[in-house]
């Protein structure tokens with residue numbers, strides 16, 4: 344008899360990586376509107392962990408997500424610097440956003456076209472828990488902007504992006 348079904352390995356929830364430094368490749372944004380404040384945007388950056396300590400059981404790339412709320416501008420700045428770019432003087436991300444002509448104001452349909460795509464950064468991941476699920480979050484990102492301290496003397500990069508809000 345032929346059996347039909349799925350590979351049970353593929354049902355396993357992804358396990359977070361042990362805390363430590365990793366090389367992450369930026370693969371895209373998946374923007375959503377903030378739930379409480381209609382003017383807030385979560386860019387939802389997606390990264391691939393290029394050197395995972397624990398490879399995924401399916402052989403698929405190990406992914407890591409960063410909320411990147413515009414309510415946390417220092418997080419966004421740290422990540423963009425880690426990818427080797429400065430924010431524009433007005434605070435914009437480098438690159439363009441292509442809106443859906445049918446819904447030009449819908450942030451969830453905006454497509455990012457810009458130089459951050461495919462770039463890599465060195466980042467320290469922490470293991471945290473959210474709603475009972477273990478996951479990785481960015482603890483800090485290593486700045487990759489040459490001469491950052493001279494170019495941006497008023498910016499201090501964070502060494503603990505998670506802070507006190509979580510244990």
Ligand SMILES: [Zn+2]
Pocket residue numbers: 424486487488491492500
């Ligand atoms: Zn920097």
